[in-house]
Amino acid sequence: MQFDPFVIPFNIGLYFILFYVVGRSIIWFRGLSRPDKLRLQRGFFGKAFGQSLKEIFMESLIHRKILKTNPRLGYMHMSLAFGWFLLILFGTIEADIFGEKHLNHPYKAIFFKFFNPEHGRAGFEAVWAFLMDLILLFILSGLLLAVIKRFSPKVVGMRKSTRLKGLDKVALTSLWLIFPARLIAESLTSGAYHSGSFLTGTLGSWLASFLPANDLAYPFWWLYSLSLGTFFIMLPVTRYLHIPTELFLIFMRNSGIRTGDKSGSFSEVQVYSCSSCGICIDQCQMNFAAGIKNIQPVYLMKAIRNDEDTSHIAYNCLLCGRCDQKCPVGIELSPVRMIQRRESSAESGFTNIWKGYFRKRNHADLHEANGHHSYGYLPGDQSAEKAEVLYFAGCMTHLTPGIIRSMTRILDASGLKWSFLDRDGGACCGRPLMLAGQDREARELINFNSKLIWQSGAHTLVTSCPICYKVFRESYYLDVEVFHHSQFIKHLIDEDIVKMNFLNTRVVYHTPCELGRGSGIYEEPKDVIRHVAELDETEYENENSLCCGGSLANIKISYSDRQKIAVDAAARLTASNPEVLVTSCPLCKKTFSSATATKVADICEIAAEAVADHQLEKNNLSETYSLKESVDIF
Amino acid sequence: MDKFGFTLSKARVIDLDSNDRSIAEYILRNEPSFRLCIECGCCASTCTAGAYTPFSLRELQILLKRGENEKVRTNIGKCMLCGKCSLVCPRGVNTRNIIELAKKAFKNQETHAI
Numbered sequence: 192m193q194f195d196p197f198v199i200p201f202n203i204g205l206y207f208i209l210f211y212v213v214g215r216s217i218i219w220f221r222g223l224s225r226p227d228k229l230r231l232q233r234g235f236f237g238k239a240f241g242q243s244l245k246e247i248f249m250e251s252l253i254h255r256k257i258l259k260t261n262p263r264l265g266y267m268h269m270s271l272a273f274g275w276f277l278l279i280l281f282g283t284i285e286a287d288i289f290g291e292k293h294l295n296h297p298y299k300a301i302f303f304k305f306f307n308p309e310h311g312r313a314g315f316e317a318v319w320a321f322l323m324d325l326i327l328l329f330i331l332s333g334l335l336l337a338v339i340k341r342f343s344p345k346v347v348g349m350r351k352s353t354r355l356k357g358l359d360k361v362a363l364t365s366l367w368l369i370f371p372a373r374l375i376a377e378s379l380t381s382g383a384y385h386s387g388s389f390l391t392g393t394l395g396s397w398l399a400s401f402l403p404a405n406d407l408a409y410p411f412w413w414l415y416s417l418s419l420g421t422f423f424i425m426l427p428v429t430r431y432l433h434i435p436t437e438l439f440l441i442f443m444r445n446s447g448i449r450t451g452d453k454s455g456s457f458s459e460v461q462v463y464s465c466s467s468c469g470i471c472i473d474q475c476q477m478n479f480a481a482g483i484k485n486i487q488p489v490y491l492m493k494a495i496r497n498d499e500d501t502s503h504i505a506y507n508c509l510l511c512g513r514c515d516q517k518c519p520v521g522i523e524l525s526p527v528r529m530i531q532r533r534e535s536s537a538e539s540g541f542t543n544i545w546k547g548y549f550r551k552r553n554h555a556d557l558h559e560a561n562g563h564h565s566y567g568y569l570p571g572d573q574s575a576e577k578a579e580v581l582y583f584a585g586c587m588t589h590l591t592p593g594i595i596r597s598m599t600r601i602l603d604a605s606g607l608k609w610s611f612l613d614r615d616g617g618a619c620c621g622r623p624l625m626l627a628g629q630d631r632e633a634r635e636l637i638n639f640n641s642k643l644i645w646q647s648g649a650h651t652l653v654t655s656c657p658i659c660y661k662v663f664r665e666s667y668y669l670d671v672e673v674f675h676h677s678q679f680i681k682h683l684i685d686e687d688i689v690k691m692n693f694l695n696t697r698v699v700y701h702t703p704c705e706l707g708r709g710s711g712i713y714e715e716p717k718d719v720i721r722h723v724a725e726l727d728e729t730e731y732e733n734e735n736s737l738c739c740g741g742s743l744a745n746i747k748i749s750y751s752d753r754q755k756i757a758v759d760a761a762a763r764l765t766a767s768n769p770e771v772l773v774t775s776c777p778l779c780k781k782t783f784s785s786a787t788a789t790k791v792a793d794i795c796e797i798a799a800e801a802v803a804d805h806q807l808e809k810n811n812l813s814e815t816y817s818l819k820e821s822v823d824i825f
Numbered sequence: 826m827d828k829f830g831f832t833l834s835k836a837r838v839i840d841l842d843s844n845d846r847s848i849a850e851y852i853l854r855n856e857p858s859f860r861l862c863i864e865c866g867c868c869a870s871t872c873t874a875g876a877y878t879p880f881s882l883r884e885l886q887i888l889l890k891r892g893e894n895e896k897v898r899t900n901i902g903k904c905m906l907c908g909k910c911s912l913v914c915p916r917g918v919n920t921r922n923i924i925e926l927a928k929k930a931f932k933n934q935e936t937h938a939i
Contacts, residue, residue: 565902568878586873586907616876619905627906627925636905743908746925749858750917781912 193291193306197409198298201416204423205297211427211548212435219439222456227448234446243445251437252276256519260470264349267340268468270333272434277326285319301419304377304391305412308384317388324390327377330370338367349473356497359467362425368418376415379408427548430493436463437520450526452630458530461522465492471514471524476738480759481752483507488514488524491531505531507747509756510626511738512708532628566635569618574646578610581649581671583640583663585656586619587777593792594655594777597799598676602653604689604802612643622662626744633666641667653679655795657706657776658743664710675706677716677775680798684722691801696724698797699769701760701783702736703776716775716794723801724771729764737763739774741782754786761787773797844892851930852889852923859923861916862886868910868920874903882910882920889927901927 223231234240249255252273258265279300286300287293289310299306311320339346341363355363374391375398381387382395383405398404426432440460448457467489477483486507494501505528514524575581582602588594602609618640621633644652644667652671654660660675667673674682683689700720706712713733720726731737740756761783765772772787774780775794783791852859869881880903888897901924910920 566874566905568874568903570877586909587912590871590909590912616873618877619873619907621905623906623908623921627921629906632902741912743906746922747919749919750911750914778908778912 193299195302195305195412197413197416198302199416200420201298201301201423202420204420208423208426208435215427216439219456219460222459223448224455227443227455227457230446230448231443234442239442239445239447243442246441246445247438250441250519250521251434254519256517256521257468257470260517260519261349263336263346264340264468264470267333267336268466270329271337274326274330274333278323278330281319281323281326285323289316289319302412302416304380304387305408308380309386311381311386311388311392320386320388320392324388324392327370327374328390331374334367334370344469349469355467356493358425359429362422362429362431365418365421365425366431368414369422372411372415372418376408376411379404379411383408430465430467430496433464433466433520436460437466440464440520440522444521450523450530452530452533454530454534458527461527462492462495464520465489465522466520467493468519470517470519474513474517476511476513476740476756476760477507477509477748477752480740480756481748482755483748483752488518488522488528491524491528492522495527495531501531503747506627506745508745509704509738509740509742509748510744511704511742513735513738516708516734529626529628532626533630534628565632566618566639569635569639573643575612575643576610577648578608579649580607580609580651580653581612581644581647582609583612583617583620583644583652583654583659585613585654585659585777586616587658587781588655589613589616591777591780591793593796594780597793597795598653598655600799600802601676601680601683601689601795605683606688610647610649612647617643620656620659620662621666622658623743625662625666627746633662637662637667641669644669644671651679655777655793657703657709657712658778661705661709675710675712675715675775677706677719677794678712680719680795681715684719690803691723691798692803693722694724694797694801696770696797697727698724698771698773698792699727699729699764699767700794701729701731701739701764701772701774701779702733703774703779704736704738704742706775707736708734719794719798720773723797724773727767727769729767731763739776739779739782740786741778743778753782757782757786761789765789771797839891839893841892845894846890846892848894848897848927848930848934849889849892851933852926855926856919856922858916858918859886861918863916865915867913867915868918871909871913873907873909874905878903880904882924885927886923894931897927898931901931 220228220231234243252269254265254268254272257268282300282303283297286295286303289307290299290303304310311317340349374394377387377391378395378398379402380395381391382397382399385396386392387395395404422431426434443457443460450458450461465488469489471488472478472484475487478487486504491501491504494504508528510525510528512525518524580602582598584595584598618636620640621636624630624633624636649671651674652663652669653674653676654663655676657675660673663669663673684691698720700717702713702716706716717726737760738756739760740753761772765787769789771790771792772783773792773794774783777793780791780793849859864883864887866881866883869875869883872880872882874880880900882904885897885900888894904924906921906924908921911918914920
């Protein structure tokens with residue numbers, strides 16, 4: 192029987208973490224809703240299983256997404272995760288083939304060299320020892336990068352690394368100690384027995400030349416075992432819990448479980464899956480344009496994990512969704528943030544560190560309704576005129592009358608029977624309230640607007656505001672087709688309803704967050720622009736588009752910080768000196784107008800200018816709202 | 826004064842002894858831009874809710890600063906958070922945060938947590 196007291200810390204840590212992870216998984220599984228449980232069972236015993244295994248290999252071990260975003264950072268993560276995995280795998284095989292018997296206890300694989308110091312001198316054994324050394328070198332190279340990154344993030348191509356809390360630092364130190372301790376322990380043992388391959392062998396014989404290698408090796412084996420044990424025991428209270436949790440997350444996601452509106456097992460698993468890699472910090476415009484560095488998703492996840500008050504973080508976000516696109520773990524960051532907004536998370540209960548091991552569940556304590564209706568003043572008897580096409584400008588559009596004039600011109604030119612739902616300024620669509628986490632209040636506005644839309648008998652609803660568009664499409668239960676005006680104009684062009692001239696103007700297009708990442712509308716607006724003007728590419732297209740800074744989702748940000756983001760974004764978009772910066776959102780237009788010297792226009796304004804005059808005269812049937820002034824923006 | 830036929834108009838009296846400035850102070854602590862307001866009334870004139878009902882952020886913030894909270898308490902829930910007021914504000918006051926903070930302060934006051 193090969194045994195030595197120094198393996199005890201490692202064994203305690205290993206069994207502790209195994210039981211902890213199994214227990215935690217059972218608790219999470221039990222916390223799922225019934226349909227989600229069925230989904231997970233079906234996913235586990237079905238097609239999704241293979242896909243999950245593949246994803247675990249590609250993302251949890253190779254870290255493909257991080258490699259794509261940032262190769263150096265990706266290499267660091269890959270060498271630690273994949274390298275460690277290979278070390279365990281090959282170590283186990285090594286112990287199985289060359290050890291005293293088959294199917295060994297895990298510690299014999301981890302401390303193989305200690306129990307078999309003579310191993311690896313010649314033949315197949317030497318090849319295997321070479322392989323093990325190579326893997327160790329692979330890990331150590333990543334570790335070196337990790338240490339450098341901690342002190343100078345720029346070296347690995349990051350603007351900023353994540354701030355750590357005290358416990359994370361202890362775990363980090365033990366993690367950093369593991370592999371150097373193994374290297375030195377193995378080297379000293381190899382040096383004493385004249386074995387080992389190119390790394391441990393060479394280092395070992397050099398160390399043995401002036402040190403008592405045999406006596407010194409033993410304390411280093413203790414250090415190796417202790418750092419492993421400490422790391423395992425610290426794991427549940429630090430960010431490193433993401434290592435086991437991410438596997439669970441991948442299975443859940445591939446089984447079709449989504450975040451939803453309330454916190455539950457899935458959102459909790461997502462929160463614990465965050466590895467604090469910091470890629471979201473680099474993506475965040477509030478960081479690189481306004482210098483706000485403490486509200487990024489990684490800090491939100493950490494605050495939730497530590498049971499801290501999250502309200503100042505949760506509300507201080509533009510919800511532009513740039514981080515969602517780049518998160519290598521695929522956490523639905525914005526939905527998790529929305530859950531935090533909906534919940535009143537005022538109390539903080541993190542008082543002692545032991546509590547971390549038995550964290551309380553997030554309780555969905557939704558905002559109580561005030562008892563009385565907030566919007567009881569909205570007229571119950573207002574009626575809408577009958578029309579085929581209904582135009583809803585939205586609050587923001589009322590601040591940019593140029594868009595209303597242009598849409599009127601286009602709708603008039605189309606010859607369709609249309610009516611203007613909120614000509615005198617109707618009620619808000621409800622989205623800003625939803626973004627503030629007040630769904631119940633928003634529902635009152637939604638009901639009011641739904642009634643008006645239903646009364647009009649329209650089959651098509653056109654809106655100029657992406658914020659309204661998103662809520663009309665997702666949260667209104669209406670039997671009408673909802674168009675954003677860019678889609679509607681494209682439809683008019685495609686069906687040859689409205690003829691447009693080509694304007695000789697060079698423009699760039701800014702995709703609004705709510706329309707692009709929020710609703711997946713990228714191509715239609717660009718098609719319209721290409722039809723009437725010359726469209727230049729920017730560095731920030733589609734999923735990578737910027738936020739104008741005006742986002743209604745952020746209630747906390749100050750005016751000057753908004754302005755910083757707007758100026759930065761406008762400067763990036765107009766780097767190629769276009770004549771016009773085109774967007775398709777009244778709020779973006781308004782925000783950019785004061786942030787750049789370049790002309791800013793909405794997509795419908797350039798389309799309206801391109802509408803052939805004769806067509807307007809021919810088709811101008813609308814008696815209700817005919818246009819007197821001409822649209823002229825260039 | 827009464828003898829001479831002059832009385833103080835009730836509406837013009839600001840009684841700082843009985844007024845409660847705690848709500849305004851709570852807002853000021855958390856949203857310093859509350860101080861910047863020049864009471865121009867742009868917010869009230871563009872207000873979406875104001876088109877339907879007498880709701881004026883200008884009036885409410887004056888009342889808050891005076892510490893006359895009752896009218897604010899009953900009216901603050903009328904806001905739809907649409908954000909037009911913060912876009913038209915010439916002083917860059919973060920109006921929506923003021924409204925949310927006021928709501929929170931009233932809620933805290935009810936539960937004696939302030």
